[in-house]
Amino acid sequence: MPELPEVETVRRGLETLVAGTRIDAVEIRRDSCVRLLSGGPAEFSAQVTGLTLSRLVRRGKFLWAELAPTAGDDAPVLALSAHLGMSGQFRVHADAPEPHRHCRARFTLAAPDASALTLDFLDQRTFGYLHVEPLVPTPDGGPGGRGTPLPLLPASVAHIGRDALDPGLDRTAATRALRRGTRGIKQVLLDQTVVSGIGNIYADEALWLARVHPERPAHALTASSARTLLEAAREVMERALAQGGTSFDALYVDVNGESGYFSRSLEAYGRAGEPCSRCGSPLRRESIGGRSTHWCARCQRRWTARRAGPGS
């Protein structure tokens, strides 16, 4: 599942390969991939055709291209936004191969040197989507996300919080938000309006690293453990990004390739029954809030023990 590090890897790939290209044609191969648009595929194609992909930007797991009238133009008029959902991928080809079975949309792009490129949006499980929409001012006045200096973001992303790797994240406010409410802390971590970019895998990893039980009520976190948790989320995603960025080949932008998953060193996710690398106790797995959740019952206590004592 593409979470922040995977989406950032895709953003960088697209930045390298398609920034500055012009959209010459769009072929929507599955209508529902543009489901946010009332006019459907026809309106989508009409709005983006002829525009140039200027900057590639990401906030959390949301990705967009600023669309400018001409190459080199700094003033975008629209955003072409994308969410990869669970299985979305972008692939860039120097030619126009037979579309993959899961290809939902195909863009024909013209590079500045007039050569043609093919950009495919693939999505096996179809939870991802493409959208064309206006850019609106960011609520805090800072840059929209990684990849742009402009304080603009797509309207549908305006409610999404800054992510754990964003230098513009207000860490004090985020820490406070992580300690609010009765929900289990894992659910709060997955809430993209608080801190964005964290999905099921990195939520488990961050909780493991910070030694916090996934079901601890948010309000029961100390300020110190909330800070530790936020820092843990940043650290695991930074580490994954450093790995995800390496397996990159020029004309193939891989989102959720198996290699990315296997090369990643996960401590908790998917390791039920295996020993915790800190304490050796077997890791547990349970469905919490409909999400498979992995944790170490010894290192990650449901409540912070006030002091050492029997039974806690």
Place this chain on the structure above:
DNA sequence: ACATCTGCCTGAGCGC
């Protein structure tokens, strides 16, 4: 305002 539930989907992996 906050929390929970439902719908959107496909394909892998399972038991029978």
Place this chain on the structure above:
DNA sequence: TGCGCTCAGGCAGATG
């Protein structure tokens, strides 16, 4: 072998 079942997951929008 093949059928039907469950599961996996993020997000928006509705409902409590």
